Amino acid sequence: MFDTSFIEISRSALKKNLEFIRNQIDNNIKLSSVVKGNAYGHGIKKFIPLAEEFGIDHFSVFSSKEALETFESKVNSNTKIMIMGMIPNGKIEWAIKNDIEFYVFELDRLKTTNEIATKLNKKALVHINVETGMNRIGFEKHEMEKVVNYLRSDYIQFQGLCTHFAGAESIANYYRVTNQIKIFKRIIHQFQKKNLNPKRIHCASSAATMNYPNTRFNMVRIGILQYGLWPSKETLIHYLGKHNKRKNPIQRIINWKSCVMNTKNISSGNFIGYNNTFQAQEDMKIAVIPVGYTNGYSRSLSNHGSVIINGNKVKVIGTVNMNMLIVNISEIPYTKKGNEVLLIGNQNGQEITVSAFGEYTNQMNYESLARLPADIPRKIIE
Numbered sequence: 001m002f003d004t005s006f007i008e009i010s011r012s013a014l015k016k017n018l019e020f021i022r023n024q025i026d027n028n029i030k031l032s033s034v035v036k037g038n039a040y041g042h043g044i045k046k047f048i049p050l051a052e053e054f055g056i057d058h059f060s061v062f063s064s065k066e067a068l069e070t071f072e073s074k075v076n077s078n079t080k081i082m083i084m085g086m087i088p089n090g091k092i093e094w095a096i097k098n099d100i101e102f103y104v105f106e107l108d109r110l111k112t113t114n115e116i117a118t119k120l121n122k123k124a125l126v127h128i129n130v131e132t133g134m135n136r137i138g139f140e141k142h143e144m145e146k147v148v149n150y151l152r153s154d155y156i157q158f159q160g161l162c163t164h165f166a167g168a169e170s171i172a173n174y175y176r177v178t179n180q181i182k183i184f185k186r187i188i189h190q191f192q193k194k195n196l197n198p199k200r201i202h203c204a205s206s207a208a209t210m211n212y213p214n215t216r217f218n219m220v221r222i223g224i225l226q227y228g229l230w231p232s233k234e235t236l237i238h239y240l241g242k243h244n245k246r247k248n249p250i251q252r253i254i255n256w257k258s259c260v261m262n263t264k265n266i267s268s269g270n271f272i273g274y275n276n277t278f279q280a281q282e283d284m285k286i287a288v289i290p291v292g293y294t295n296g297y298s299r300s301l302s303n304h305g306s307v308i309i310n311g312n313k314v315k316v317i318g319t320v321n322m323n324m325l326i327v328n329i330s331e332i333p334y335t336k337k338g339n340e341v342l343l344i345g346n347q348n349g350q351e352i353t354v355s356a357f358g359e360y361t362n363q364m365n366y367e368s369l370a371r372l373p374a375d376i377p378r379k380i381i382e
């Protein structure tokens with residue numbers, strides 16, 4: 001049963017994507033599956049056990065709330081979770097008790113972690129996030145001495161040393177990224193000189209993993225690629241060129257579907273929907289789909305978007321409403337109430353890709369996916 005739309009997740013496509021990623025990296029490199037933003041809109045609850053089926057045993061999330069959702073969704077007891085961003089101090093105890101790994105990038109969190117871990121008599125699994133040039137989060141040079149002292153505590157386990165690049169998906173950032181790599185290597189060396197050896201060294205997202213193989217160290221944090229999309233077209237072209245290939249090796253795993261709620265004939269000259277943005281230039285037929293901007297279909301797709309009905313790509317006309325959108329079905333007048341509508345997907349050689357969906361709205365794949373509301377039902381298909 002679905003309310004107004006539903007999302008399908010393809011098991012075989014995910015399998016293929018994960019195999020592709022594994023084949024790119026050495027066997028000794030840990031693959032952490034990034035599932036922040038409700039698994040990039042795919043839905044944490046369904047995605048976690050599915051990824052576990054294909055051998056994923058490490059997930060990266062942004063916040064302690066996402067960590068809890070992942071914790072409750074996982075089925076394997078040895079699956080690990082890492083928080084890369086927000087934890088209120090009040091949730092640190094929960095994280096330590098449940099062996100949740102987490103980033104620390106400022107001294108207050110490090111101090112609180114040490115205090116709570118001491119009280120619990122249990123080691124906290126800490127990833128030290130260092131600033132290398134992204135200028136967002138990360139310990140600064142002048143804080144390192146204090147960080148090193150905390151790392152000598154019996155209750156802090158040096159689980160990881162990490163950083164993040166400011167745009168490894170574009171050659172325009174080459175200078176900045178290679179400079180970050182240099183700085184990161186220097187910091188790794190400084191820790192090692194003090195005999196502090198992190199279990200994991202990691203900095204590569206999908207883009208860095210593909211474009212800068214020397215950033216893989218012994219763990220990579222892969223988000224967008226596992227969902228079958230490239231961080232940028234440039235990264236795909238770089239991959240194809242380097243390997244002398246023509247075909248995109250990965251595949252979108254998501255489809256988004258709804259159905260026709262109503263159809264109507266409109267005579268020439270009438271305006272359709274709110275305001276005067278669309279006037280029928282001839283007699284036409286329209287279908288109303290029960291999906292609008294509250295359901296994640298951007299209002300900026302008004303008079304621009306397309307959907308697939310009965311194997312035909314048809315245009316959105318008029319403005320996208322809060323709960324409805326209108327499409328022109330004059331070419332497929334036999335369309336009926338209840339017919340399937342593809343908002344993202346392919347059929348009969350026609351395709352609505354996430355990027356087509358995104359480009360129209362000037363959003364990137366990441367944003368279009370992450371904005372898909374959490375309450376749309378998700379189901380797994382082959």
Ligand SMILES: *Cc1c(COP(=O)(O)O)cnc(C)c1O
Nearest residue numbers: 034084164205206221222223224
């Ligand atoms: C989102 C994120 C990733 C994954 O990025 P992709 O481009 O989706 O692979 C990796 N690391 C951090 C810190 C992130 O926030």
